[in-house]
Amino acid sequence: MSILNKNNITVKITGGAIFSAISIGLAVSLAPILPRMPGWGIAFIDPVSIIWVLCFLIFGLLSGLICAFSGFAALFYVDPFIPWGPLFKLTATLPLIILPYALLKYFKNQDSQPLGLRFERLSVYSLFTIPALIIRCVIMGVVNIFFFIFILGEAAITAVGGLPTILLIAMAINAEQSIWDLYIPWLLTYPTKIYKIYKLW
Numbered sequence: 074m075s076i077l078n079k080n081n082i083t084v085k086i087t088g089g090a091i092f093s094a095i096s097i098g099l100a101v102s103l104a105p106i107l108p109r110m111p112g113w114g115i116a117f118i119d120p121v122s123i124i125w126v127l128c129f130l131i132f133g134l135l136s137g138l139i140c141a142f143s144g145f146a147a148l149f150y151v152d153p154f155i156p157w158g159p160l161f162k163l164t165a166t167l168p169l170i171i172l173p174y175a176l177l178k179y180f181k182n183q184d185s186q187p188l189g190l191r192f193e194r195l196s197v198y199s200l201f202t203i204p205a206l207i208i209r210c211v212i213m214g215v216v217n218i219f220f221f222i223f224i225l226g227e228a229a230i231t232a233v234g235g236l237p238t239i240l241l242i243a244m245a246i247n248a249e250q251s252i253w254d255l256y257i258p259w260l261l262t263y264p265t266k267i268y269k270i271y272k273l274w
Contacts, residue, residue, distance in 0.1 A: 084273060085132050089139025092128035096121050096144035104151040104158075112229060114154035115161070115217070115246055118253060121148070122166040127258035129170045131267060133189065133274030137170045157220065165213050165247060169254055172205040173198075187272045193263045198255075206251040210244040217243035 100121045107116040125144055129137025141163060148159035177188055192198045221230050221239055233239055262268050 082135075085136045086139065088132035088273070089128060089136035089143070092124055092132075092136070092140040093143035093147075096124035096128075096140060097147040099124060100144065100148055101151050104148065105153060109154075110242070110246075112232060113225075114158060115243065116158075116250075117246060118250060119162065120253065122162060122169075122250070122254045123257050125166055126169055126254050127261055129174070130189065130192065130258050130262040131271075131273060134170065134174045141166055141170065157224070161213065161216065164216060165209055165250070166254065168205045168209045168212065169202065169251060172208060173201040176201045176204070187274060189268055189274045190272065192259070193268065195259070195263075198259055198263075202255050206248065206255065209251055210247045213247045214240045214244040 103120065107119055109116050121144060122141075125137060125141040128140040145159050145163040148162060149155050152158035152162075173192075177191060181188060182191070192201070217239055218236055221233070221236070230236060230239065233242070
């Protein structure tokens with residue numbers, strides 16, 4: 074029997090560690106040069122979390138969380154907006170991993186197929202990930218409102234254009250990033266047959 078099976082905890086931990094290293098390398102290369110909103114720090118696109126979601130889709134929940142939290146810790150050494158940048162990145166990405174998995178478990182079929190195989194159909198994947206995208210946008214909209222009120226202050230709120238503008242921009246950027254975070258990993262996992270070959274969860 075191959076060691077690459079869905080019940081092998083060593084494979085899941087190793088997968089999480091390997092993808093953590095990839096995400097850390099990406100963070101070191103890109104974090105200092107990512108295009109960001111001036112005075113705010115929010116990045117227009119941040120591919121680091123693509124690796125976190127990719128790890129989840131290939132290896133499952135445990136590996137995805139190992140990768141996300143390891144990558145989050147590494148961002149404290151390279152992100153120019155610590156601690157807020159790493160905290161926001163983790164807060165934004167966890168719903169994209171945890172909520173689809175929770176929904177998949179709740180609505181799972183009563184057969185012996187691997188759980189992750191249901192994500193192979195793009196329609197099913199979208200059905201389980203769109204709620205996560207919406208929740209991410211709401212959470213990060215509220216988080217950014219509090220960030221401006223309690224951290225950046227009144228002058229920054231006025232400079233950006235007021236709280237409604239902050240909410241709109243934060244939700245729009247998080248919606249855009251969620252599309253990259255969710256669908257690039259899907260394209261790399263399912264059409265390439267990586268999931269179907271190994272079926273690790």
